[in-house]
Each structure stands twice: as structure tokens, then as C-alpha cells.
Amino acid sequence: THTIPIPGPPGLPLVGNALAIDKELPLRTFQDFAEEYGEIYRLNLPAGPTSSQALIHELCDDKRFRKPVAAALAEIRNGVHDGLFTAREEETNWGIAHRVLMPAFGPASIQGMFTEMHEIASQLALKWARHGSDAPIMVSEDFTRLTLDTLALCTMNFRFNSYYHDELHPFINAMGDFLTESGSRAMRPALTSVFYHQANRKYWEDIEVLRQTAQGVLETRRKHPTGRKDLLSAMLDGADPKTGQKLSDSSIIDNLITFLIAGHETTSGLLSFAFYQLIKHPDAYRKAQAEVDNVIGKGTIRVEHMNKLPYIAAVLRETLRLCPTIPIVARSAKEDEVIGGKYFVEKDQRFALLLAQSHLDPAVYGETAKEFVPERMLDENFDRLMKEYPDCWKPFGTGVRACIGRPFAWQEAVLVMAVLLQNFDFVLDDPSYELHYKQTLTIKPKDFYMRAILRDGQT
Ligand code: HEM
Numbered sequence: 001t002h003t004i005p006i007p008g009p010p011g012l013p014l015v016g017n018a019l020a021i022d023k024e025l026p027l028r029t030f031q032d033f034a035e036e037y038g039e040i041y042r043l044n045l046p047a048g049p050t051s052s053q054a055l056i057h058e059l060c061d062d063k064r065f066r067k068p069v070a071a072a073l074a075e076i077r078n079g080v081h082d083g084l085f086t087a088r089e090e091e092t093n094w095g096i097a098h099r100v101l102m103p104a105f106g107p108a109s110i111q112g113m114f115t116e117m118h119e120i121a122s123q124l125a126l127k128w129a130r131h132g133s134d135a136p137i138m139v140s141e142d143f144t145r146l147t148l149d150t151l152a153l154c155t156m157n158f159r160f161n162s163y164y165h166d167e168l169h170p171f172i173n174a175m176g177d178f179l180t181e182s183g184s185r186a187m188r189p190a191l192t193s194v195f196y197h198q199a200n201r202k203y204w205e206d207i208e209v210l211r212q213t214a215q216g217v218l219e220t221r222r223k224h225p226t227g228r229k230d231l232l233s234a235m236l237d238g239a240d241p242k243t244g245q246k247l248s249d250s251s252i253i254d255n256l257i258t259f260l261i262a263g264h265e266t267t268s269g270l271l272s273f274a275f276y277q278l279i280k281h282p283d284a285y286r287k288a289q290a291e292v293d294n295v296i297g298k299g300t301i302r303v304e305h306m307n308k309l310p311y312i313a314a315v316l317r318e319t320l321r322l323c324p325t326i327p328i329v330a331r332s333a334k335e336d337e338v339i340g341g342k343y344f345v346e347k348d349q350r351f352a353l354l355l356a357q358s359h360l361d362p363a364v365y366g367e368t369a370k371e372f373v374p375e376r377m378l379d380e381n382f383d384r385l386m387k388e389y390p391d392c393w394k395p396f397g398t399g400v401r402a403c404i405g406r407p408f409a410w411q412e413a414v415l416v417m418a419v420l421l422q423n424f425d426f427v428l429d430d431p432s433y434e435l436h437y438k439q440t441l442t443i444k445p446k447d448f449y450m451r452a453i454l455r456d457g458q459t
Pocket of ligand 1: 067084085086098151258259260262263264266267270324325326329330394395396397398400401402403404405406408409
């Protein structure tokens with residue numbers, strides 16, 4: 001076949017396109033280039049961003065492409081090694097942990113976590129009720145407390161109690177700094193790391209805090225078995241059905257920390273964006289709240305309600321379409337390839353699946369691609385879209401390396417939406433606020449504050 005080189009912006013010698021990239025919000029530059037150069041382009045950087053549904057569908061083929069572990073992910077391995085999120089394709093620990101943990105993330109197991117998820121959601125509601133309707137809420141911060149506390153409680157029965165302290169738990173601070181520094185290390189030219197003495201020392205100390213906390217939790221459980229069925233007990237007791245192998249203590253620690261890393265900002269970002277979208281779209285807001293009122297009313301929210309809220313589900317899907325909290329997923333070619341019927345790709349060439357852009361593909365979503373329209377994500381419409389345009393919606397990643405925590409995140413997000421809509425009305429603190437992203441490993445709304453007004457004076 002006749003192939004063509006992948007188009008792209010001109011770069012400078014040595015630095016390539018690095019200087020063109022927005023320092024604060026690289027995603028913006030990538031999306032701007034996609035508007036200019038089309039479904040795929042070449043940057044003189046390690047990866048080639050791709051952004052049409054058709055190409056992404058091809059790159060999602062696990063037979064031809066895989067997840068490379070590079071850049072920030074490679075740095076995160078300093079703390080969690082071959083844990084699920086950061087394992088390389090060929091590492092055997094990935095398969096063992098994946099097979100041991102899949103049932104523990106299955107529907108029955110996640111439903112078993114409902115009561116504890118509900119407890120943390122209620123702590124959040126109580127806090128907002130007590131603060132009163134005049135207090136601006138720093139939305140993504142309070143949702144991050146929620147997601148961290150929920151993860152720690154449900155996965156290993158550990159309480160951060162973030163709503164009861166002004167200061168965050170040392171583990172949480174260490175994790176935040178560890179992730180930020182992993183990102184910075186990935187941006188630094190290799191040989192300059194010797195100039196970062198102080199930062200390096202703090203980095204390894206933070207890793208120690210993370211690992212020792214997790215080790216403490218593990219040892220406590222082993223000394224005092226509880227019969228509790230959570231992810232920790234699944235890892236302590238479970239054996240790989242294929243090899244019969246058990247997870248080593250070090251692997252268990254890797255994965256306990258991994259769940260907190262992978263699950264907290266992703267889910268809190270989803271909730272923050274969902275409330276932003278609802279407040280900005282009063283029609284959708286009314287429908288979502290009416291659904292909660294009709295299905296649940298004023299009574300206690302129960303696990304059976306979770307799959308009876310189709311509009312809330314559609315709101316969450318549409319939110320993740322427009323604001324995928326992991327906006328870019330990496331893939332690389334297993335062999336020399338031709339993609340899109342014409343672009344030549346060398347073995348190990350890396351791609352950035354630009355989800356934030358492919359989710360706007362007009363070939364899939366038509367003229368309203370950039371608008372928030374939850375109706376298109378109602379179950380039947382969603383199923384039809386996914387069938388007609390496979391991989392047009394990929395916020396949870398793809399193939400064997402897709403998100404294992406998706407059912408966990410989903411139940412938590414639906415529950416929190418229901419609790420909050422049932423009890424409060426929300427308004428923007430600053431009515432003129434427009435959405436800006438803050439980008440770290442994930443994206444979240446920058447400087448987004450809202451106020452919570454109790455409905456009917458109840459909690
Ligand atoms: C992987 C998104 C919540 C645990 C992934 C990936 C994405 C993703 C895109 C693939 C990353 C890649 O290809 O490099 C999300 C989103 C979430 C969410 C949008 C919330 C809305 C969670 C939660 C947990 C979790 C709550 C843990 C309880 C993981 C793990 C992996 C992963 C362990 C690695 C899986 C593997 O490679 O085998 N997630 N995630 N995630 N996620 Fe999530």
C-alpha cells in the first residue's frame with residue numbers, strides 16, 4: 001500500500017515542539033493542534049497524538065498495540081513498581097494481580113461496599129449542611145477528601161477521617177507530593193536530576209511514608225483477621241487461578257497504594273465536573289433532581305436504587321465524554337504498522353490517544369459534539385453509539401489494561417450524586433465562573449466554587 005508520513009507542526013532543532021506546549025495546560029495545545037492538523041499528527045516529542053474515533057478504534061486493538069509505561073507512569077513505578085496501573089505488559093505480576101483482583105471488583109463485591117461508601121458520602125453532606133449556604137465550597141478539594149476516604153475505608157478498612165481534620169493525613173500529603181514530583185521528574189532531562197538533591201530526598205521519603213502506612217495496615221490485618229471481605233483480604237487470601245501463585249507482601253503494598261493513586265482524582269474530578277455541568281445546564285439539573293425525587297424520595301438511599309437512576313448515569317457518561325478526567329491514554333505499536341490505511345508507524349512508536357478530542361469527533365456526535373446533552377447517553381442511545389462507533393467513548397481506557405476500578409467509581413459517583421441532589425440545591429459561588437482546567441496526571445476544574453443550600457431544611 002501507498003503510505004504517507006503523519007502530518008504535523010514544524011519544530012525547532014533540539015527542542016522539537018516542546019516550546020510550543022502550554023506549560024500549565026498541555027492538553028490545550030494538543031487539542032489546538034488536533035483542530036489544525038486533523039485526526040493524527042506528529043510532534044517532535046515522544047508520542048503522536050491521535051483524535052478521531054476511527055483511528056482510536058484501531059489503536060485500541062490489543063493484538064497490534066499495547067500500553068507503554070513511560071513518562072510520568074515510569075516515574076510512579078519508583079513508588080509502586082509493577083502494581084496493576086504501572087506494570088509493563090510482560091511482567092508476570094500484572095497477570096497474577098489482575099486475576100486475583102477481578103472478582104473483588106465484581107458486582108457483588110462492590111455492592112458489599114455500599115454501606116461504607118454511603119457513610120463517607122453522608123459525612124460530606126453533613127459538613128456542607130453545617131457550613132451553611134453562604135460558605136463557598138472548594139468543590140474538587142472536598143470531593144477528593146471523599147474519594148480518598150472512601151477508597152481507604154472500602155479497600156483496606158483504614159480511616160483518613162479527612163472531614164474531621166483541617167490538616168490532611170500525612171499519607172495523603174505524601175501521595176500528592178509523590179505524584180506531582182513524579183510528573184516533574186518525567187519532564188526533566190535525564191542528567192539534570194543530580195541538581196535536585198532536596199527534591200530527590202523528599203521524593204524517597206514520601207515513598208517511605210506511603211509504603212510504611214500500607215505495610216502497617218497489612219500487618220494489622222494479618223494479626224487481627226476480621227473476616228471482612230475487601231480488596232486487602234482478596235489479596236491476602238486469594239491465589240491466582242492460573243498459576244496458583246499468591247501475591248507477595250510487597251505486591252500487596254504496591255496495589256493498595258495504586259488503588260488510592262488511580263482512584264482518587266479520577267473520581268473526584270468526575271464529580272466536580274458533573275456538578276459544574278449540571279449547574280450550567282438547568283434543564284439537565286432539574287431532570288437529574290426530579291429523578292432522585294421520584295425514584296428515592298426523601299427516604300434512605302439503598303443499594304437497590306443504584307441502577308434505577310438512568311438519567312444520573314447519562315449525566316456521568318456525558319460528563320466523562322466532555323471532561324475525561326484521564327484525558328490522554330498512551331499506546332504503542334507491537335510491530336511496524338500502517339494505520340488509517342495510510343499512516344506508516346514504526347514498532348514501539350508511541351501514541352497519545354487524545355480522548356478529550358476524540359470524544360468531540362463530529363463524525364460520531366454531530367453538530368452538538370461540544371455541547372452537554374445527557375440524553376444522548378441514556379442507556380439505549382449509549383448502547384447504539386458504542387455499537388455503531390466502537391471506542392468513541394473511552395474514559396476508562398481500553399482492552400486488558402482498562403480500568404479495573406470502574407464499577408467502584410460508578411457506584412460511588414451515582415451514590416454521591418443522589419445524596420447531594422436529594423439534600424441540596426447548588427449554585428455557583430461566582431455566577432460568572434467559566435470552566436478552566438487544572439492539569440496534573442488528571443484534569444479537574446480550576447478555582448471552581450459552589451454553594452450548597454439545604455432543601456426543606458433536612459439532611
Ligand atoms: C486504569 C480511568 C477510577 C483503579 C485506568 C485507565 C483509565 C482509568 C483511563 C487506563 C490507564 C492507562 O491506560 O494507562 C479512571 C476513571 C475513573 C477511575 C475516569 C473514575 C471516574 C478508578 C478507581 C480505581 C481505579 C476508583 C480503584 C479502586 C485503576 C487501576 C488501573 C486503572 C488499578 C490499572 C488497570 C490495569 O492496567 O490493569 N483507569 N479510573 N480507577 N484504574 Fe481507573
